[in-house]
Each structure stands twice: as C-alpha cells, then as structure tokens.
Amino acid sequence: MSDLILASTSSARRVLMDGLGVPYRTEAPNVDEQVPEDMPADEAVRMLAVRKARAVQERHPESWVLAADQLVEVGRDVLGKPQDRDAARAQLTRLLGNTHVIHTAVCLLGPGGHHSETLEDARLTFFAVPPEELERYLDTGEWEGCAGSYRVEGRGQALLQKLEGDRTNVQGLPMLSVVRLLRQAGFDLFARP
Numbered sequence: 001m002s003d004l005i006l007a008s009t010s011s012a013r014r015v016l017m018d019g020l021g022v023p024y025r026t027e028a029p030n031v032d033e034q035v036p037e038d039m040p041a042d043e044a045v046r047m048l049a050v051r052k053a054r055a056v057q058e059r060h061p062e063s064w065v066l067a068a069d070q071l072v073e074v075g076r077d078v079l080g081k082p083q084d085r086d087a088a089r090a091q092l093t094r095l096l097g098n099t100h101v102i103h104t105a106v107c108l109l110g111p112g113g114h115h116s117e118t119l120e121d122a123r124l125t126f127f128a129v130p131p132e133e134l135e136r137y138l139d140t141g142e143w144e145g146c147a148g149s150y151r152v153e154g155r156g157q158a159l160l161q162k163l164e165g166d167r168t169n170v171q172g173l174p175m176l177s178v179v180r181l182l183r184q185a186g187f188d189l190f191a192r193p
C-alpha cells in the first residue's frame with residue numbers, strides 16, 4: 001500500500017493512530033472550517049472531513065489520506081473548540097447535567113478514486129456539578145483544543161455519568177470505524193515494518 005497521511009493537526013488523533021501502529025505521517029489540512037450557520041452538525045462534520053482529506057490529497061495524489069471532523073450537539077446548540085476559558089466555561093455549563101451527542105465524520109481517500117466515509121455518534125451524559133468544581137476542571141486546561149471543552153480520557157471522565165458509543169470516537173477518531181475503513185481499503189494492519 002502507498003503511504004498513509006493523517007490530514008490532521010490534532011494530537012488526540014495522532015495518539016489514537018499511534019496506538020493502531022500502522023505506519024503513517026501527518027500533514028495539516030489548512031482548510032477553511034466555516035460551514036453554513038444552519039447546517040446540521042452531522043452534515044457539517046461530513047463536509048469538513050471530506051474537505052480536509054481532499055485538500056491533502058490534492059498535494060499527494062498517490063497517497064492514502066485519512067481526515068476527520070467532530071462537533072458536539074446539545075439541544076439545538078452545536079459546539080466546536082472553545083476559543084478561551086470563558087467559552088469553555090459556557091460550553092461545559094451547557095453540557096453539565098445534560099446529555100449531548102458527539103458527531104465525528106471520517107473520510108479515507110486513496111489512489112484511483114477510492115473514497116470511503118463513516119459518520120459515528122456517541123451520546124454522553126454529564127453529572128450536574130457545582131460551579132466551584134467546574135472552575136477546578138477548567139484549571140486543568142483540558143478544554144484547550146477540544147470540541148466540547150473536555151477530555152474523556154483525562155480528568156474530564158470525572159464529569160461523565162454515562163457514555164453510549166465508541167470512547168475513541170469522543171477523543172476524535174472512532175477507531176472501530178477507522179479499522180473497518182482501512183481493512184476495506186486493503187491495508188494490512190500487521191504488515192512487517
């Protein structure tokens with residue numbers, strides 16, 4: 001198989017791909033992540049995952065390219081990555097004591113026009129915690145770079161009352177689906193180095 005590029009700047013996605021052990025390299029997609037205001041979250045993440053993958057594939061047409069995008073949906077609100085601590089506080093205030101859905105889209109492009117995608121949801125319910133506890137969680141800084149302002153594998157798990165779905169999906173890459181896409185595309189996931 002020709003080389004695999006993870007079209008991502010996300011450290012969380014790199015950690016998950018490192019765990020899989022398939023040789024890959026990373027390249028920043030460098031795309032505009034604006035989508036129409038009223039676009040449903042599941043359509044937005046799919047559009048952005050394809051946009052990221054295509055941007056990198058244009059630079060490397062002989063490579064395989066894997067990209068993803070994630071948004072949080074709670075009620076009618078769609079949340080991305082917070083810009084600052086105040087935005088993170090607002091996001092977590094919205095999530096605490098409620099159930100929200102994480103939508104993650106993954107797109108795999110390959111030579112010869114290969115195009116496969118997956119869209120995975122996970123449902124999470126958070127405990128309702130007092131403002132003082134929320135401030136202590138914000139102090140951890142886990143909110144930085146995370147859609148929804150928490151890390152499910154970090155101290156954020158102390159907020160988690162219930163999780164339905166693939167935990168790796170919450171972290172940024174639904175690895176059950178990533179493995180399926182790679183196997184369907186013909187990758188040998190235990191190839192000799």
Ligand SMILES: Nc1nc2c(ncn2[C@H]2C[C@H](O)[C@@H](COP(=O)(O)OP(=O)(O)OP(=O)(O)O)O2)c(=O)[nH]1
Pocket residue numbers: 007008009010011012013028029052068069070071081145146147148150151152153170171172
């Ligand atoms: N470590 C960790 N990261 C999380 C968690 N929840 C969300 N994230 C991160 C994964 C992604 O980096 C980010 C979702 O935002 P995006 O899909 O826009 O990706 P991002 O812009 O970070 O990277 P990329 O577009 O792939 O270059 O949030 C979590 O529970 N743990």
